[in-house]
Every structure is written in structure tokens, then in C-alpha cells.
Amino acid sequence: MPYIQGRRCKLEPDAKLLETARALKDQLIAWRRDFHRHPETGYEEFRTSSIVADHLRALGLEVTCNVGKTGVVGLLRGEEPGPTFGLRADMDALPIQDRKSVEYCSLVPGKAHLCGHDAHTSMLMGAAQLLTGLGRPKRGNIKFVFQPAEEGLAGAKAMMDDGVLENPKVDAMAGLHVFPSLNTGTISVTKGVAFASADSISIKIIGKGGHAARPHEAVDAITVAAKVIDAIQHIASRLVDPLEPVVVTIGKIQGGYMGTAIAPEVEMVGTVRALTPELRERMPGLLERIIRGVTDSFGASYEFKYNMGYPPVVNNEDMVDFLTKTSERLFGDKRWKYAKPSMGGEDFAFYSLSVPSVFFRLGVHNGQEYTGYPLHHPMFDLDEEALPYGVAMLSAVALNYLSDSSSIHSSI
Structure with a gap:
């Protein structure tokens, strides 16, 4: 695992995070393609959650399984008490037949990862690996939330009912969703209401x-x-x-x-x-x-x-400002933009109603036809070059939140 010298919750290493994340690209692609071949729908993510849990244990994290039935939580505890920042990925597939002709197409009839959750899971696994490779945070904790059943079955609420936001209490959260309408590596975010009920x-x-x-x-x-x-x-x-x-x-x-x-x-x-x-x-x-x-x-x-x-996903405006500043430090001002609300639904909404949160979009379209199909389309696929961007962004948001937590808390 690559190591960024002198990390210790400073903002300066942001520019190096993408380089570090890119070193994980082959592993990210391997994870994503494995999950794509073996899709599991809501509350049936037994194989996926087992792979996730084994990975988190190997990193030395505190791991809790069966949260919200098939959810997994990993905790990276800091050296000193402080705020806890949550990062979330959803793991479930859709009950739709995969129509792609690729070597990693779904092996399960009538089920497929056609909404990018395989990529979300892989990117959060990569962020966990990157962040643990940097050592424990000096102050505060990072909680990695791998959630089941986003596609209509309210896995977020099930995990919350099982206490995912407690012990330690989560102070703020971030999550992402791949978007085929955005160019690869582009970050997009909406202030206020971001996704519809x-x-x-x-x-x-x-x-x-x-x-x-x-x-x-x-x-x-x-x-x-x-x-x-x-x-x-x-x-x-x-x-x-x-x-x-x-x-x-x-x-x-x-x-x-x-x-x-x-x-x-x-x-x-x-x-x-x-x-x-x-x-x-x-x-x-x-x-x-x-x-x-x-x-x-x-x-x-x-x-x-x-x-x-x-309910609608409502992004906390201070968290949006924090995200955009983090994105600028990480990628410069050419890779992020504000977006109109989406009429898509997301059960990240339940987290956003409970703690200050930000849910952002990651572009996965490289200009080729295979990356341009919309979410939930039987031919949906994505540019895997985007995966390191997601890992870097998730990692940077968590690191900078713990570094900036006093100023962020005062505004929130």
C-alpha cells in the first residue's frame, strides 16, 4: 500500500491522494469486475459483504457485520477522541438481465450491477485501504459504511435502525454515485435538495x-x-x-x-x-x-x-462548500461543478435527514458509446479509469473533515 509521507491530517497532501489512488487501479478494477460477475440483490449480498468484511479485517479495522441484515461497517479509530466521519457505499444489484458482451458480464440470470454499486463498493474498499495505509488519524474516526438494499428496500434505514450512526456517533457523512452523463473523473454536487423523493x-x-x-x-x-x-x-x-x-x-x-x-x-x-x-x-x-x-x-x-x-436527499450547504473546496485542492477547479437536482431517488436521504451530509456525483463517461448508457439500462457500463478519482475524493473528504472539524462544526 503506498504511503503519503507526513500525512497527519494536513491539507497539503491532497494533491498526492489521486496519485496514490491510481496505484490501486488494477485492484479496484479486479474488485469491480468480480462484483459485476456475481451480482446480489437487496438483503442477499452475502458473498459481497463477506469479501468486504475480509478486506476490512485484513486492513486491521474494527469490523461489524450483519448491520441492517447484510451490511458491513469498518471503523478506523484515531489516536485521540474526536469527530467521526462516515463514508457510505451501496452493494446491491438490480433484478435486470445484463445485455453486455464483455468478459465480466453478470453470471446470474436476471440480475446485474446496472447502477454502478459494484463500483461504489470497490471505491470505498480502496478508500479504506488508502486511509489505513496512512496510519491512524491523529484525532477522530472514519467509519466505512457498506450498505445493502439501496434499490427500493431502504437498506440505509435498516442500518440506521441497527445503530450504524452510533458507537461512535457519526457527526457527518459523504457518499457518491457514478453518473454516465458526466465526463470521467468529474465531480458534481447540488446544494440543498439534490435527489427527489x-x-x-x-x-x-x-x-x-x-x-x-x-x-x-x-x-x-x-x-x-x-x-x-x-x-x-x-x-x-x-x-x-x-x-x-x-x-x-x-x-x-x-x-x-x-x-x-x-x-x-x-x-x-x-x-x-x-x-x-x-x-x-x-x-x-x-x-x-x-x-x-x-x-x-x-x-x-x-x-x-x-x-x-x-424522502429527498438534502445536502447540507456547509458540507457542499466543504466538498467543493476539497475537490479544488484535490483536482483543481476544472473537475467539479454544481448540478441541478436529479429526479432520481436515493436512500442516502435517510442519512442526510439525521446528520450533516453531502452526496455527490462522479463522472464515468469517456466519450465511447459503452459508457454512455443511462443508469438501469441493460447495457450500462462505466469507464473504470474513474475509480481512482472516487477513491481519492472519498479519502480527501474524510481527511479534511477531521482536519477542519472545528471550523466545520461551528458553521453546521
């Missing part, structure tokens, strides 16, 4: 089945469902202030038996995203009003469920 909906349209040639004797649930899908899109265009972003997406629809039969029922599931708590609270009522009106007009009925999922 992410709620789920399920709708059942109940009609009356019949023969396809005699539609007047039936109530076509597929036709009604189509009208419902079209109508709920008018929430954003006609029922909500156009300056207030909201997204309603139906991602799955099922119904019917065959081409010559009218479907008696259709089931749909989707997601609702909003940036403000006020609009989020309005959405169940707006949706049901439209669903009721459409189904009534066609003589159908419905069942509707609205499940509150993740």
Missing part, C-alpha cells in the same frame, strides 16, 4: 372480461388502463406549478390472456418523484382523483396503493 404506486383496473368481437358486452380493462396512464401524465403539465418538478412513471403493466379475449383486469406498478415535501404529500390525492374519474367514466373500478418510499 422516490415513492411507489400500484394500480389495479377492474373491468369485465368478454369476447374481443363483442366489446360492448365487456369493460375493457386494457383500454381503461391506457386512459389512466395518459391522464396521470397531465398532473405534471396541468395540475402542478410548472416550476415544481414531478415525475409519474408506470414501469410495468400486466393484463389479459390472449388476442381474442377482453382483459377483465390490468395491474400496473410505477414510481412518483418530487423535490418538495409539500408536493409529495399532494400526489396520492391527485393520482386517486384521476384514477377514480377515468374508471368511473368507463364503468370500471380500481384498487390503488401509494407507498411512501425515500
